[in-house]
Amino acid sequence: MQDEKRMAVKEVIEKAYIEGIHGDQDAKTVKGGFHEEFAMLVFKDDAIEKFNVDRWLDRVDKMKRENTKLWKAKTTYDFSFIDISGNAAAAKLNVYKGKTHFSTDYMLLYKFKDGWKIVSKIFTIPQ
Numbered sequence: 001m002q003d004e005k006r007m008a009v010k011e012v013i014e015k016a017y018i019e020g021i022h023g024d025q026d027a028k029t030v031k032g033g034f035h036e037e038f039a040m041l042v043f044k045d046d047a048i049e050k051f052n053v054d055r056w057l058d059r060v061d062k063m064k065r066e067n068t069k070l071w072k073a074k075t076t077y078d079f080s081f082i083d084i085s086g087n088a089a090a091a092k093l094n095v096y097k098g099k100t101h102f103s104t105d106y107m108l109l110y111k112f113k114d115g116w117k118i119v120s121k122i123f124t125i126p127q
Contacts, residue, residue, distance in 0.1 A: 006082045009089045009109055012116045017107070022075040022095065025057055025064075035110070035117040043122070073098030087111040101126045 016033020020026060030053055040051040051059065064071040080092040089109040095102045108120040 002084065005084050005089070009082050009084065009091060009116050010079065012109065012118065013091055013093065013107055016118060017105075018075060018077055018095070021056070021060060022097075025060055027053075027057060030057065033116075033118055035112070035119045038117075038119055038121075040121045040123075043124075070097050070100060070102075073100065075102075089116065 012033040016030050020030035020033070023029075034053050038053055040056050042049045042051060074097075076096045077093050080094065082089065082091045087110055089111070091107045091109070092104065093107070094104050103123045103125050105121060105123045107118050109116045109118050111117075
């Protein structure tokens with residue numbers, strides 16, 4: 001049962017985040033796995049800034065224009081862990097663009113009546 005839950009969490013992250021954000025930025029794909037109240041917390045200059053999905057997609061679009069080569073590189077990833085307790089889950093994954101370690105992401109999810117949804121994300125960019 002726990003393996004089935006882990007697979008369900010992994011599939012949501014792979015579809016909405018990896019395919020949706022790091023792939024074609026299709027809003028329908030992304031929003032299918034992110035809760036409408038989702039917030040990505042961005043740490044910058046010792047402060048926190050919140051991004052909803054729409055604002056995040058705009059940010060990704062800008063990043064793609066600024067570094068086309070990086071965003072055209074094949075995206076790969078590996079999960080360090082998926083931990084589930086009741087209807088809450090946390091996942092850590094490393095994302096790569098080509099040979100570049102793009103980010104380490106921490107995703108938080110809740111299980112709703114219609115399945116697992118990503119509700120929050122924090123990340124770090126390797127130096």
